């Protein structure tokens with residue numbers, strides 16, 4: 286159930302996820318937390334096992350592709366425009382239902398599409414957009430890039446996405462080769478920042494990680510071949526790292542929901558293996574790690590919480606993964622002052638669980654314990670939010 290912009294809502298004796306043994310009375314007014322006060326458990330009433338509730342901030346997924354419907358873009362092109370729109374609305378709904386209240390779309394959705402889905406399909410998902418992605422076809426000098434950037438600025442996107450290296454489509458020995466020249470790369474970042482746009486960089490590793498740090502991008506994505514030295518410099522510069530780990534273990538499984546061919550599965554398996562090391566380096570260096578899934582198909586939208594499991598498999602603690610998905614993710618979006626925390630004055634984007642989310646043995650159990658999802662913003666705020 287989605288509880289959209291509650292005018293007034295109160296929870297008594299509720300637990301806050303991650304704060305053990307304390308109960309709170311929480312009030313929401315006009316879509317924001319208005320008061321949070323610690324309270325004693327009800328004395329005169331017997332305990333009601335199974336009736337306790339927990340609240341966590343809504344999850345923020347920093348890397349989704351909400352407009353994509355197929356792993357291969359060719360397959361998406363075969364679909365009609367109405368079919369696509371319905372599928373995109375379903376992606377919004379599934380994403381919200383699993384407790385993701387804010388998403389940064391890493392390419393493929395236009396702000397105008399987000400507005401349409403929020404308004405006409407009544408899906409109150411907060412989405413920051415990057416519209417198109419700059420990639421190999423755009424690596425034709427600064428003039429071409431300037432024109433492409435102007436087109437993206439015109440869409441109203443808040444982010445510029447740079448495909449700095451290959452991905453699963455590239456042969457292993459070539460995947461770290463830069464797509465752009467260093468001059469083109471730093472031009473994009475400079476030009477984006479001059480227009481008050483933030484920059485996220487798809488890079489599997491190599492020299493484009495160094496370029497990203499030097500140019501001052503907001504976040505690097507995937508980064509499985511990150512080195513220990515680069516992790517140190519990412520931490521020092523405050524550049525965020527959104528590893529999107531689970532998608533590679535899903536893609537590596539030939540029998541999994543993506544069912545990819547053996548060559549791609551093999552590349553994904555190598556990526557997944559490298560990722561666990563990259564997370565280790567990043568954690569040790571104190572890099573700001575943000576939660577992102579890179580989910581892009583109907584079989585994956587709505588299962589975003591799986592990323593928590595994979596990050597924990599790779600060595601992060603439960604408290605760290607929740608922080609990556611809430612407070613830190615909000616800060617990476619530049620919204621740390623109103624999103625990502627159960628705190629007075631903050632937007633009431635939240636998940637209500639009927640079991641302690643910090644005790645869930647996996648994402649599936651966690652997902653099934655969701656009672657409702659609250660989104661604080663009004664529709665008019667959401668359609669201006671990109």
Ligand SMILES: [Zn+2]
Nearest residue numbers: 348350391579
């Ligand atoms: Zn992506």
